[in-house]
Structures are given as structure tokens and as C-alpha cells.
Amino acid sequence: MQTKILNSFINRIDPSSTASIQLKPGQIFHGKITQLYTGSLAKLQVGQMQLTAQLEAQLEKGEKYWFRVAPGEGIPRLKVIENVSSATAQKHQSVQQILQQMGLQVNNQNEKMIQFLSQQNLPFTKQNVINAAPLLLNSPLPEKDTLQLLSSMMQRQLPISRDSFHALASLQNQLPLAEAMNQLAGALRANNIPGTMHLQQQLTSLQQTGQGNAPAQLKEIMQFISGSNTEAREQMVQVLQRLGITNQNTFNELIQQFKDGLLKQENFSVIKDIFPGALQRNGGSISIQQLSPLQVFDHFIKHLQLPSANSALQLLQLLGVKDPPQAMQSLQNFSREAVPENFRGFENALKAVAVPVTDTGGATSVRSSEQLHPLRVLMQQLGLNYESSVRSMLQNGSQQEAQQAASLKANLLNMLQNTQLPQGIKEQADFLLNRITGMQIVNQEQQGPLQHLLIQLPIASFDKFQDITIQWSGKENAEGTMDENHCRILFYLHLENLKELVIDVQIQNRIVTVNVFNENKKPVSVEKVWGPILTEKLLDMNYHLSSIQWKLPREELIKEPVNSQIQSTDYKPYKGVDYRI
Numbered sequence: 001m002q003t004k005i006l007n008s009f010i011n012r013i014d015p016s017s018t019a020s021i022q023l024k025p026g027q028i029f030h031g032k033i034t035q036l037y038t039g040s041l042a043k044l045q046v047g048q049m050q051l052t053a054q055l056e057a058q059l060e061k062g063e064k065y066w067f068r069v070a071p072g073e074g075i076p077r078l079k080v081i082e083n084v085s086s087a088t089a090q091k092h093q094s095v096q097q098i099l100q101q102m103g104l105q106v107n108n109q110n111e112k113m114i115q116f117l118s119q120q121n122l123p124f125t126k127q128n129v130i131n132a133a134p135l136l137l138n139s140p141l142p143e144k145d146t147l148q149l150l151s152s153m154m155q156r157q158l159p160i161s162r163d164s165f166h167a168l169a170s171l172q173n174q175l176p177l178a179e180a181m182n183q184l185a186g187a188l189r190a191n192n193i194p195g196t197m198h199l200q201q202q203l204t205s206l207q208q209t210g211q212g213n214a215p216a217q218l219k220e221i222m223q224f225i226s227g228s229n230t231e232a233r234e235q236m237v238q239v240l241q242r243l244g245i246t247n248q249n250t251f252n253e254l255i256q257q258f259k260d261g262l263l264k265q266e267n268f269s270v271i272k273d274i275f276p277g278a279l280q281r282n283g284g285s286i287s288i289q290q291l292s293p294l295q296v297f298d299h300f301i302k303h304l305q306l307p308s309a310n311s312a313l314q315l316l317q318l319l320g321v322k323d324p325p326q327a328m329q330s331l332q333n334f335s336r337e338a339v340p341e342n343f344r345g346f347e348n349a350l351k352a353v354a355v356p357v358t359d360t361g362g363a364t365s366v367r368s369s370e371q372l373h374p375l376r377v378l379m380q381q382l383g384l385n386y387e388s389s390v391r392s393m394l395q396n397g398s399q400q401e402a403q404q405a406a407s408l409k410a411n412l413l414n415m416l417q418n419t420q421l422p423q424g425i426k427e428q429a430d431f432l433l434n435r436i437t438g439m440q441i442v443n444q445e446q447q448g449p450l451q452h453l454l455i456q457l458p459i460a461s462f463d464k465f466q467d468i469t470i471q472w473s474g475k476e477n478a479e480g481t482m483d484e485n486h487c488r489i490l491f492y493l494h495l496e497n498l499k500e501l502v503i504d505v506q507i508q509n510r511i512v513t514v515n516v517f518n519e520n521k522k523p524v525s526v527e528k529v530w531g532p533i534l535t536e537k538l539l540d541m542n543y544h545l546s547s548i549q550w551k552l553p554r555e556e557l558i559k560e561p562v563n564s565q566i567q568s569t570d571y572k573p574y575k576g577v578d579y580r581i
Helices: 002-010 088-102 108-119 126-137 143-155 162-170 177-191 197-207 214-227 230-243 251-263 265-274 293-302 309-318 324-338 340-352 374-382 386-396 399-405 408-415 423-442 524-540
Strands: 028-036 041-046 049-055 064-070 077-080 450-461 464-476 482-495 499-508 511-517 544-551
Touching: 088 108, 088 126, 108 126, 108 143, 126 143, 126 162, 143 162, 162 423, 177 197, 177 423, 177 450, 177 464, 197 374, 197 408, 214 230, 214 293, 214 309, 214 324, 214 524, 230 251, 230 324, 230 524, 251 265, 251 293, 251 309, 265 309, 309 324, 374 408, 374 450, 408 423, 423 450, 511 524, 524 544
Parallel strands: 049 077, 511 544
Antiparallel strands: 028 041, 028 064, 041 049, 064 077, 450 464, 464 482, 482 499, 499 511
16 A cells, blocks of 8 residues: 555646646647637647647647647747648557657657657657656566656656666555565675675664564553543553453552552562662652552652563562563553554654654755654654755764764665675665655655655564655645644554554644544554543643544545545645545
8 A cells, every 4th residue: 555655646746637738848749729819829738738829830720730849938839740640540650750750769669658648648858758768668667657657757857867767666666665674684694795784783773763562562551540630540450451461440459559569578679670769769768658559659650661571571560460471462462453653653743743854855844853853863864864964964064964974875875886796685775775765756846835745664663664654744834844733644554453554644723633544443442542642642742632533444435545635736724534545
């Protein structure tokens, strides 16, 4: 699904539905005369588009012709390409004649390119065909996809070069970015390539980014219970009871068990390990016996540290759990099903609206922040802002910019200078480099007041290392950045149990509405556990959660990966939006 999302973003401009056409001298196109006026003026139809132009020949209304755009100001001046058949039955012959008129070789690639551009109603130049033909011949994509990609590049006025084409083509490959990184890391380890140790370490580090684990989940749950209201606490205790993490029925029973466990002599060493500093307060020792169970619980949880699985087991023992290893496994399974990382991803993405997430060579930007957010750090590590970092480093010579320039993209470029690389490793590195560059290109162009940003990031969660695709859409504010009060964030991901999942976060006046599209039944933990956590986290950022709706995608919407509004270049209020998976 995520590959389709990227493809839709690349091809989000449909030439057949474009409302206007911009012609440049030297371009060639096929059009129909619909109306003749005095002064050699005429109205032409090019696909669904209408344009008025000045003709340099006497033509007949209702006939189709091949035109070349002549130099000039104001109304386009068109010259008819003579000696070219306009009859529908002779399309193949007319394409060959056009090639001859352009001084190009009549071959299979050139013919297919011109025929496809004509069908798409796209004006093209001689240089477009010269640049596109070899790419069509040696493309890694099927012919139809190659033609579509090349026409989209022309429509978006991207350079028709080998590097740009292969970068965008890599986005259509089904291989996830995370898997590509895994494969390259494994190949480098197996072949012991000299000079690649830093790259190997970087790939390993990226594979661990954002990785969740049961100890971290347990710590977060305990902190949530400590900081929540009575109703949320009771709900969480019920969830923990079903998971076998506690034997207690109520929150009061849980905190009494917690206090009793702390008072046991055999647990004294455990207290020092997982609650460092908790026994000291205001320069003196704390008396557990004199404090109420609630005071004890809140005080110690503030000092809770669970750096390892063993420390988590110690906490479970303190809580009186009969089978701590089984409880740990239940917690890990629960965390996967509950999608905590992805609800936590809401927080990350919302915070990212307040940091400059796109120095990707594109126009999209968002408000700067003194502290780098982990999402931005990950983007810098990948090299999505590599070129701008290099420019800043050369201009300012700062150490920070130099560190940012030493990204995965930079290391891949450096390694590919090695002419002795095994062919297999070179191909893997090329693919990974192209995927990063392709992500930069799709975010390079912004149209109209609605800004778009699409990022595919490799995220580690438990024992999984997989891609998550995030799309921001928002109206540009007076500062030229994305308006964090009115925007939309979409998550596309694949989970082990829930499978394909789309999360649509819509923000109006800092009121957040979350729609989750999935074909499975809504997990109870969404409402009981992660909903309250998300509410609390959003409040910390001055956002207010309105609702979390779990929806089954309508059957007719499954065919398309992105809804028409996302693909639209016009800004419209986000309300009453359906979503296509």
C-alpha cells in the first residue's frame, strides 16, 4: 500500500484534468480547432483543455493538427507542422512523420514516447524525447509505468535525467526502505568491505531508532497510572489484570500491594536498582511506613528506571505477579495489538509541525524549534536535508552542519566512489541512495497555498523494522510555514496483527480528530489505554483530542490509495472527508 501512496504523490497531477496549459517556444502538441476568429485567432482543444492562440496558417474548424509553439509574447503563436497526417487511422504514420520533422531517429522508443505524450495531451520538446528515450529503453519498471513516470516528470518540469528518473522509479519498487537497509547492512558485514565500518554502524543505529520494548512500555504504563485521574487509573488496572500483570482488582488494591512489596526486606536491593534516589528526600531518608499507599506509589514511580528486561521483571515481582516472564510476554503482545507506537506517532508528527522537518530541497517548511525532535533527527540521519546541510557547512563552516552532512546519503555517495565494490553491494547501495533522493524530489514542488510533505521512514518497533509513511497537508501561514493550528497528518503502515492501517489526523483550531481506517475490529485498548495517553500527550502540546473513530473502509475505496482531496492542488477545508486506502 505504501508504494501506491508514493506513486500517487508522484503522479498527483493528472494531465487530462489540468484546467490550464502553459506553452513554451519549441514545444509540440496535438490539438483540435474548435473555433476560428478574425485576425488568425482560433480556439483549440487539447484533451479537456481549451486555449486561444494565433495561427500562422489557414486551418479548418473541427480538424486536428500537430502544432509547434513559436517564440513570442502574449497570446501563443502556433505553427502547423506540415506534411503530417492528422487522420486518426494514421496515428502511427503521423508519429513517424513528427519524428522526421524533429530530426529524430524513427525507432521503437521514440515512437512510443511521442504516442504516449500525445495520448496524455502533454506538450513536449525535441530534447524531452532525446532524454526520455534511453530511459524508456533501460528502465527497471514495466513499460507502462515508465511512460507514466516520464510524462509526470515532464508535467512537473523535473529534469529528465538518469539520476532523477531512477530516484523516482525506486519509489515504485515494492522493496521497503527498511528492508533495503537490512539487506545492505547484511551484505556489508558478510563481505567485510574496507572503509565501510561507519556506514555499517549508521545502518545499525537507524535500525534501532524508535525501537520499543516491554520494559519501556511497562514504565510508561506505570507513569500513566500515576499521573491520571481516578477513572483512567481504574481502567488501566483492569487492563493490567486481564494481561496477568497484576492480581489486584482496583487501583487501591494495586498501590497497597506496591507499598507492601517495598516494605519487604528482600526487596530492599530491588528498590535501589529500579528506584534510584527514591529513598532520599530533602536531604534525609524517606519513611515508607508513614506515607499513604498513594503517596508511596506516586513518589516512587517518579524515580522508576527500567533499563533492562531484568529490571522490568523485578518490578513485576514487587507488584506480586506470580509469573513475571509470562506477564512480560503478554505485555509485549498487548503493545503490538494496541498500536502504541503509532498513537505515539501522533505526538511525534504533531511536534514535527513545530520543527523544520523539510530541508529536503523543497519548498515546504514548518516552524523552527531550539530542540531537535527525534523525527527530524531521523530525517537528518537519512540525509533528506543533505544538500542544504552541505551548503550551510560550506557557507558557515559550523560543526553542527558538518555532522548533519555526514548522513546515510553522504556515506552512500562516498562508498559508491569505490570502483572495487562487488556488483551486488553496488546495486543495493544505488537503490538505497535513489530511494532517499526520490523522497527529496517528491517534496520539492509545492503548488498553490496548500503545502504537502510526504515522508517514508524506517521505524523499529519491538522486533520489527519496517516503513511508515507520513503525509502532512496544511495551509501556508503568513510566515510562509505550515499552519500548525490547521493541518492534516496521515499515517500509512502495516502491522503484524491489524495489517494495513491508515490513520487520518485532522486539526482545526488545535482540535484534533483521529480517524483510523482498518478492516479489523477496534481493539479495546485503543479506548481504554492509548486514548487517554494520547489525550494527555496532546494536552501537553496545547492540542485537544475531540475523538478517535475506528472505521471500516468502504469496499469501493480500497482500490485507490489516496483520496482525491489529498491529491488536489487546491486548498479546501478539511471536513466531511472520506479516505481511500
